[in-house]
Amino acid sequence: MELVYYPDPRLRDRARPVPADIDAALREAVPAMFEIMYKARGIGLAGPQVALGWRLVVANLSGDPKQKDQEQVFVNPEILEKSGEIREEEGCLSLPGMVAQIQRAERVVVRYRTLDGQPIERPAEGLEAKLFQHEIDHLDGILIVDKMTPADRKQWAGLLEELEDDFEASRKKAKRARA
Numbered sequence: 001m002e003l004v005y006y007p008d009p010r011l012r013d014r015a016r017p018v019p020a021d022i023d024a025a026l027r028e029a030v031p032a033m034f035e036i037m038y039k040a041r042g043i044g045l046a047g048p049q050v051a052l053g054w055r056l057v058v059a060n061l062s063g064d065p066k067q068k069d070q071e072q073v074f075v076n077p078e079i080l081e082k083s084g085e086i087r088e089e090e091g092c093l094s095l096p097g098m099v100a101q102i103q104r105a106e107r108v109v110v111r112y113r114t115l116d117g118q119p120i121e122r123p124a125e126g127l128e129a130k131l132f133q134h135e136i137d138h139l140d141g142i143l144i145v146d147k148m149t150p151a152d153r154k155q156w157a158g159l160l161e162e163l164e165d166d167f168e169a170s171r172k173k174a175k176r177a178r179a
Contacts, residue, residue, distance in 0.1 A: 001032045001050050003040055006095045006163050012141040015047050015055045018075045022115065026054060030073055030115065033058045038065040040093045044131045046138035049094050057135040061127055077112035077136055079105075080121070090134065092144050098159055100152040102144055104133045 004010055018026065029052055037045040037058060044059040057074040060067065084106025091099045107125040110132050114120060124132055137143070145153065145160065153160075 001029065001036065001052070003036055003093060004049055004051050005167065006143065006145065006160070007167050008094075010051050010053075011048055011094055011138070011143060013048060013053060014141050015053050015139040018054050018056055018113075020117065022075070022117070026052075026056065027115065029056075030058060034060070034065075034071060037093070038063075040096075042093045043127075044135045045093065046135045048138050048141070055139045057139070059131055059135070061131065073115045074110075074132075074135075075113040075115060075117075077110055077132060077139070079108045079132060079136060080111055081109040083107045086130075088130065090130065090144055092134070094138075095143065095145065095159075095163070098144070098156050100144060100148045100156065102134075102147050104130050108132055 029050075033045050033047075033050055033052075033056075036050055037043075037060070041063065043061050043063045044057060047054045047056040055076045057077055059072045059074065060070045062070045064070070082105035085103065086106045087101050087103045089099050090102040090104075106129060107123060108129045109121065109123050111119070111121040134144070137147075145156075148156070
């Protein structure tokens with residue numbers, strides 16, 4: 001399992017709902033997802049970002065791998081309500097080095113299941129609300145580049161092009177290795 005980078009088409013796929021009966025393979029993916037998230041210095045990671053096509057998110061708002069008690073797993077998360085509006089800097093592990101002003105709801109009400117199947121419905125605000133919106137966007141195939149202003153897109157055009165070139169080069173290299 002490894003981090004998937006823009007413009008990999010798997011980031012654009014809508015993730016499938018996790019079945020009620022979570023299998024061992026999916027449970028075993030969770031620690032690996034946390035490890036990848038911490039290595040990349042993130043606070044959240046969605047299934048599609050590691051080529052896992054399931055509606056699964058891991059998070060630790062502290063970003064500190066030593067604070068295991070802060071780790072959370074959200075299965076099939078969805079936003080039920082949004083209120084307020086904020087525009088803040090946001091980055092993405094799948095778009096390394098890029099930070100842009102993204103408009104989000106200030107508060108959300110979310111519903112998800114825990115890894116043990118417990119249903120949860122609760123409010124979230126601030127950083128946690130932003131995390132839910134960002135990661136659920138990933139589950140729906142939406143990236144921060146899609147939410148950037150034209151000015152931000154222009155500012156980051158060089159990095160986006162570099163990521164696209166790197167992706168194409170790695171695809172060609174993989175194709176030659178298979179041949």
